[in-house]
Amino acid sequence: MESQENLITIHTIENVHQNGTSEPKVITKDPLRRRHGATVSFHNIQYMVTLKSRCCKKKSITKDVLVDLNGIMKPGLNAILGPTGSGKSSFLDVLAARKDPSGLSGEVLIDGAPQPSNYKCLSGYVVQDDIVMGTLTVRENLCFSAALRLSSSIKQKEKEARVNRLISELGLSRVADRKVGTQLIRGISGGERKRTSIGMEMIIDPAVLFLDEPTTGLDASTASSVLLLLKRMGNNGRTIIMSIHQPRYSIFQLFDNLTLLVSGKQVYHGPADDALDYFANIGYVCEEHNNPADFFLDVINGDSIAATMARLQTAE
Secondary structure, rough: OOOOHHHOOOOOEEOOOOOOOOOOOOOOOOOOOOOOOOOOOEEEEEEEEEEEOOOOOOOOEEEEEEEEEEEOOOOEEEEEEOOOOOOOOHHHHHHHOOOOOOOEEEEEOOOOOEEOOOOOHHOEEEOOOOOOOOOOOOHHHHHHHHHHOOOOOOHHHHHHHHHHHHHOOOOOHHHOOEOOOOOOOOOOOOHHHHHHHHHHHHOOOOOOEEEEEOOOOOOOOHHHHHHHHHHHHHHHEEEEEEEOOOOHHHHHHHOOEEEEEEEEEEEEEEHHHHHHHHHOOOOOOOOOOOOOOHHHHHHHOOOOOHHHHHHHHOOO
């Protein structure tokens, strides 16, 4: 197998460019639809952290978490894929303006303009472990989010109407008035809980929705239903950016754009449909009936069948 240094080259299908400023937010009848999603571009992203030395407490060492990342993410379903420790969650947090700026360099642009100071309030972020109140119903959780995050100038009837539309569009009508549940109170399913978390972020009609490994803890069928919901949002003009570890093939097929990371570096960035051809062109051919996501991770980790065969042929 070739060394990882040869493999780690930035492959950007489309040039990063500025597209002007975004248009005012438009609230439509379908809460999952936007006329214009935001274009997120990132330039020369570097992120390092300072750690205390194990040998000497007075000394500290720096660790590169993200190294020279460049690219663009448009409306649609954008996936960040990589093995454990590759920097997926850190990269997601940088794009969402949720990282301490110390140790961070580079630039993230929204529709060609710098991120506004209140960007965290204008975008949605669904954390890996759902933050919902188990003693409240699904409807009450959404109403609580609306009360906290929507402007006081919006009438109460409009807030309630928005909650009702979200409940319908998220497929939560059947459980809308059921408690989410706790360890002591039986509640809704894992998929319904995840959709409730998504709804609490969707209440502000964000141009960009970030999700940190949204399929973690879900069975295959439930994970697929959640990703189909996100795919629909992307098709309706919203920018969805999510990290994911090792998706099954049916989920991988839903991705519009793919970013592959290893040790904080980009291995690939571009349309998901073009990733297999890119790897084939550099000597890594995916075996028939193999899941592309598994294949990419095998190549990154140096475990692919193609790489093993290449080493054997070289040895002969």
